[in-house]
Amino acid sequence: FKLTQRGMFTAHARKLARTMVNSGCSREKVGPLLQRIGDVFGMKVNRSMSRRTVSRSMLEGGVASDMQIVFESTQNKGITISADSTSNRGVNFEANHVAHRVPDYESGSLTVDLTSLPKVRLTGVYSTVDHTSERSVSDFVILSEDRIDTFNRSPLAQRLKQKVTIAQMLRSIMGMNGDH
Structure with a gap:
């Protein structure tokens, strides 16, 4: 083996x-x-x-996840984002999710079936400075820009001849849920 x-x-x-x-x-x-x-x-x-190779594999999975979130979001006319925050021992944390329809990867299709049920994707859990809604929105934009940059520099984006902008991503948001 x-x-x-x-x-x-x-x-x-x-x-x-x-x-x-x-x-x-x-x-x-x-x-x-x-x-x-x-x-x-x-x-x-x-x-x-080795531990180092395992760590690199974890980073590789994170990059692939970021690219998947951007790709799937661009395939939808509308997405819903959500965030919830809490604190633990004086440190603030926020969890972010996106709900949208996704391609049927098992069939090999990269197009979204508009009759399919939306899937919820965890986009991350992060430490934050505070629990304000302004900070939550600001962090969402910053993290989205980072994901979009990763996607735009990827071989996938080049192969698909696709360049995504933050404006496209923000226009696709049809709903936002939070605890504020």
């Missing part, structure tokens, strides 16, 4: 590492755990994934 191909960890191996970390596994334990799982199933795992 090979987790690598031509010296690089496969996309499947990196996805497995992200799943393990998201399930609570320490980044430095992922590599040894993958080898142990291979032993249990009678497979020799050819190489152990």
Whole structure:
């Protein structure tokens, strides 16, 4: 069983590492755990994934997530965004979500079926300076600009010949939910 191909960890191996970390596994334990799982199933795992490689896989997943949010949002005529904030031990946190229709990725389609039910995507949980609605909107715009920049510089945007602007993203917002 090979987790690598031509010296690089496969996309499947990196996805497995992200799943393990998201399930609570320490980044430095992922590599040894993958080898142990291979032993249990009678497979020799050819190489152990380092903590640094696992961390890079996590960043890769975050970039892919940002690109997916922008791509899906551009495929919709309207999206709804929501935010909720709380504090823990004096530190403010805000969770952001977007609700919109998404393509049926299993069929290989990249177009949105307008009769499908909207999906809710978590766009992130962040620490914030305060709980004001002004700060919430400001942070949303800043984070959206960052995601849009990531998307616009991606090979996907180049292949689709698509350039997204913050104005396009803001025009697609048909609803906003918050706790203020």
